[in-house]
Amino acid sequence: MSARKPVDVYTRVSRRGSREHLQSPREQERDARRFAEARGLVIDRVISDEDMSGGTLDRPGLQEVLNRVERGVTGGVVVAYLSRLSRDTLQGLTLLDRIRAAGGDVYAPNLPADYTNADGRMLTTIQLAVDAGYRERKREELEAAKRSAIEAGIPVATRTPTGYRARKDRTLEPDPKTAPVVREVFERRAAGEGPTALAELLAERGVKTSQGSATWTKQAVMSLIRNRVYLGELSYGRPDAPGQAPRYVNPIAHDGIVTPSVWAAAQRPGAPRVQKQRSSAGSSRYMLTGVLRCAACGYSANATLTSRGKPIYRCVGRHSGGKCPGRWSMPASIVEEAAEGLFWAQLDDVVAVGRRPATQPPDELRQELARAQARYEQIKTPEAQDAYQADYFSVVHERREAVERAAEALGHAEAAARSSASDEQIASLRDMWPNLSVAERRELMAARFDALALGRRGDEFVLGAWPVGTAPEGLSRRGFCRGAGLRPFDLPDAARVVALKDARERRGKRVV
Numbered sequence: 001m002s003a004r005k006p007v008d009v010y011t012r013v014s015r016r017g018s019r020e021h022l023q024s025p026r027e028q029e030r031d032a033r034r035f036a037e038a039r040g041l042v043i044d045r046v047i048s049d050e051d052m053s054g055g056t057l058d059r060p061g062l063q064e065v066l067n068r069v070e071r072g073v074t075g076g077v078v079v080a081y082l083s084r085l086s087r088d089t090l091q092g093l094t095l096l097d098r099i100r101a102a103g104g105d106v107y108a109p110n111l112p113a114d115y116t117n118a119d120g121r122m123l124t125t126i127q128l129a130v131d132a133g134y135r136e137r138k139r140e141e142l143e144a145a146k147r148s149a150i151e152a153g154i155p156v157a158t159r160t161p162t163g164y165r166a167r168k169d170r171t172l173e174p175d176p177k178t179a180p181v182v183r184e185v186f187e188r189r190a191a192g193e194g195p196t197a198l199a200e201l202l203a204e205r206g207v208k209t210s211q212g213s214a215t216w217t218k219q220a221v222m223s224l225i226r227n228r229v230y231l232g233e234l235s236y237g238r239p240d241a242p243g244q245a246p247r248y249v250n251p252i253a254h255d256g257i258v259t260p261s262v263w264a265a266a267q268r269p270g271a272p273r274v275q276k277q278r279s280s281a282g283s284s285r286y287m288l289t290g291v292l293r294c295a296a297c298g299y300s301a302n303a304t305l306t307s308r309g310k311p312i313y314r315c316v317g318r319h320s321g322g323k324c325p326g327r328w329s330m331p332a333s334i335v336e337e338a339a340e341g342l343f344w345a346q347l348d349d350v351v352a353v354g355r356r357p358a359t360q361p362p363d364e365l366r367q368e369l370a371r372a373q374a375r376y377e378q379i380k381t382p383e384a385q386d387a388y389q390a391d392y393f394s395v396v397h398e399r400r401e402a403v404e405r406a407a408e409a410l411g412h413a414e415a416a417a418r419s420s421a422s423d424e425q426i427a428s429l430r431d432m433w434p435n436l437s438v439a440e441r442r443e444l445m446a447a448r449f450d451a452l453a454l455g456r457r458g459d460e461f462v463l464g465a466w467p468v469g470t471a472p473e474g475l476s477r478r479g480f481c482r483g484a485g486l487r488p489f490d491l492p493d494a495a496r497v498v499a500l501k502d503a504r505e506r507r508g509k510r511v512v
Contacts, residue, residue, distance in 0.1 A: 005072075005073075005074055005075030005076075006041075006042040006043060006044035006074055006075065007036065007041050007042070007043065007044065007074050007075050007076045007077060007078050007104075007105075007107065008043070008044055008045050008046070008047055008065055008068060008074050008076075008077050008078070009029055009032045009033065009036070009043055009045070009046045009047070009077070009078050009079075010032075010046075010047050010048070010049075010061065010062065010065050010077045010078070010079050010084065010085065011025040011028040011029055011032070011046065011047075011048045011049070011079075011080070011084060012028075012048070012049045012050075012052055012054060012059070012061070012062075012084045012085075013025055013028075013048075013049075013050050013051070013052075014051065014052060014053050014054060025048050025050065027080075028079075028080040028084060029046050029080075031080040031081075031109075032078045032079060032080045033078075035078060035080070035107065035108070035109050036078045036107065039107060041078060041107065043078070044073075044074055045068075045074075047061045047064050047065050048061050049061035049062060053087070054083060054084070054085075054086055054087030054088070054131075054135065055086075055087050055088050055091070055132075055135060057091065057095075062085075065077050066095075066098065066099070066102075069099050069102045069103070069104040070102040072102075072103065074104065075103070075104050075105065076099060076104035076105035076106060076107060077099065077104070077106055077107070078106075078107040078108070079106070079107070079108045080108070080109070081108055081109060081110050082108045082110050082111050082124075082127055082128065082131060083131035083134070083135075084108075085106065085108070086128065086131070087131045087132050087134070087135040088128070088132050088135075089125065089128040089129045089132045092124075092128040092131075092132075093124070093125065093128065096115060096124065100116065110127055111124060111127070112124060146236050146237075146248065147236070147247075147248045149236075150234050150235065150236050150248040150249070150250045150253070151248075151250055152171070153171040153172070153234060153250060153253040153254055154169075154170045154171055154234075155170070155172065155229075155234055156234075156236045159210040159211060160172070160210060161210055161227065161229045161230075162178060162182060162207060162208070162209060162210050162224060163175055163178045163179045163181070163182035163183075163207075163230065163257050164179070164229070164254070164257075171253070171254060172229075172253070172254040173254060173255060174255055174257055178207050179257050181201070181202065181205045181207050182207070182224070182230065182257050182258075183257050183258055184201070185198050185201065185202065185221070185224065185225070186225065186230065186257075186258045186262050186263060186266045186415075187258075187262060187266075187414070187415040188201070188415070189225055189266040189269050190262050190265035190266045190269055190411050190412055190414075190415035191269070191412070191415040191416055192269045193269070195218040195221040195222055195225075196218060196439065196443075197439070197440070198216075198221045199216035199217065199218060199220070199221050200216075200437065200439060202216045202221070203215065203216055225266050225267070226267070228263075230256060230257045230258050230263065231251075231256045231258065231260060231263055232251070232252060232253060232254050232255055232256030233249065233250065233251045233252075233253060233256075234249070234250045234253035234254070235248060235249040235250070236248045259411070259414070260407055260411075261369065261407045261408070261410035261411035261414060262411040262414055262415060263411065264404060264407040264408045264411050265407075265408050265409075265410070265411025265412045265414075265415060266411065266415075267408075268408060285311055285332075285438060286303035286311065286313070286332060286438070286442075287332075287336045287339070287438055287441045287442050287445060288301070288303070288313065288332075288335065288336060288339055288442070288445060288452060289303050289442060290442075290446060291339075291442070291445050291446050291449055291451065291452050292313055292335065292339070292451075292452050292453075292454060293451050293452065293453045293454070293489070294315035294324060294326070294327070294328070294453065294454065294455065295326070295453040295454060295455025295456075295464065295488060295489040295491055296315070296324050296325055296326030296327070296328075296455050296456075296486075296488050296489075297315065297319060297321070297322075297324035297325070297326070297486040297487070297488060298453075298472075298486055298487035298488055298489060299315065299316075299319050299321075299324070299486075301313040301314060301315060301454065302314050302315070302316050303332070310331065311331070311332040311333075312329050312330060312331055312332055313329070313330050313332055313335050313454070314327070314328065314329035314330070315327040315328055315329075319486070321486045321487075322486050324486065325486075326455060326456055328454065328455075328456070328461070330454065330461065335454060335463070338463045339445065339452055339463065342449075342452065342463065342465045343444075343445065343448060343449075344430070346448065346449075346465060346467055347429075347448060361413070362410060362413045362414055365406065365409050365410040365413050366410060368406045368409070368410075369403070369406040369407055369409075369410050371406075372399070372402045372403045372405075372406040373403055373406075375399050375402070376396075376399040376400055376402070376403050379392075379395055379396050379399050380396070429444075447468070448467065448468060449465055449466060449467060449468065450466045450467065450468055450469070450470060450471030451465075451466045451471055451472075451489075452464065452465055452466075453466070453489040453491065455488075455489065455491055457491060462491055464489060464491040472487070472489060472490075
């Protein structure tokens with residue numbers, strides 16, 4: 001009934017290690033065409049799925065084949081062998097019934113000519129079961145290979161974690177160039193440093209991500225912090241239930257880069273500490289990005305370079321809300337100098353910032369951790385389980401938490417001991433300002449001001465300031481005006497205005 005209509009050729013390849021005795025899509029198409037020609041079938045299209053398992057129906061190519069049969073475009077599908085269509089017994093039988101019910105047929109060299117009668121159905125079921133068994137056997141072999149690799153200290157992941165390098169036998173060892181930087185990242189995180197600053201640290205030291213990128217995002221930094229590979233551990237597989245360990249774990253696969261206590265402390269960092277003095281070179285050269293706006297339209301100023309490579313801030317003029325009536329551009333140095341003046345005018349020289357050393361020295365905390373670990377090991381015995389009976393699991397949970405708290409406290413103390421934070425190094429914000437990076441200054445500006453707005457007042461340019469909590473209504477955090485139209489700022493009076501005219505004349509700058 002379907003021979004009058006052309007049929008489609010369907011090919012599928014699952015590239016998962018050695019799961020398939022792989023025939024390429026081209027070879028499958030060749031064999032399917034030969035078989036179709038022998039049966040007198042006319043081929044319409046060749047539809048393929050690559051990197052797709054035969055155990056799922058969620059395959060774009062297969063869904064297209066089914067759709068064409070059910071719309072009556074084709075009279076069925078030809079495959080080089082039945083496992084290309086499915087490697088699941090029940091799923092395969094369902095597919096055959098679905099295509100048959102739509103008026104089509106399935107053609108394959110190892111499929112009976114009539115798979116609808118009792119004998120044909122039995123032979124088809126056997127063939128699908130064989131194909132499904134092959135799939136399950138290969139899956140088991142792959143799982144066994146992964147488990148053996150983890151036990152041997154060989155990562156299953158294809159990318160080497162940052163801070164490690166692979167030996168000839170594919171096991172991991174700390175990289176002498178990058179491992180110290182990774183260790184410093186954990187210590188700084190344990191002492192309270194944020195992911196943005198840590199991302200800049202990694203980039204400045206020339207450390208790349210495991211994917212080879214020189215740029216670190218917050219997400220990449222936090223993935224590094226949470227990775228237990230830096231404890232010397234390898235694991236594979238997702239837990240079957242919340243709170244359970246991965247399926248395969250080797251806790252001593254290689255040398256760790258950080259101690260368990262510092263790793264634990266980095267997961268729940270302590271209070272911020274004084275930043276080490278370093279150059280102002282950061283990921284951005286602009287201090288007012290996201291803070292500075294145009295007073296004439298309300299939109300965020302654009303931080304960019306002139307054709308001669310000079311950094312400037314400007315209003316781009318054309319926005320979704322309309323055309324700005326007072327677009328401008330201004331050298332970044334002039335605007336930032338005025339912004340710093342507003343910052344100090346609005347902010348007293350704040351109290352010294354810093355972090356006191358831990359109340360207990362690391363040696364005492366190590367003893368506490370050892371005692372907590374000993375009590376935890378004592379409870380993990382059959383005798384203890386018999387003694388505590390119904391309360392056993394609650395006691396185990398309590399003692400495990402005690403170990404985690406002790407490890408966390410020790411990690412904070414170790415990180416603080418290696419950091420520069422001490423009573424003698426506590427300094428005022430004004431003292432620290434020259435040594436802060438651009439990113440750190442930008443964060444302080446954003447923490448102090450909802451917005452700074454630059455605009456014309458007569459023949460002068462003035463900069464207005466709106467401290468936190470005083471932003472005009474409708475101000476968007478991203479700098480885009482809510483609703484239709486422009487939302488100009490009403491520049492405040494002289495107490496919050498800095499005239500830029502003198503600075504322009506002094507520096508001989510031209511302002512558009």
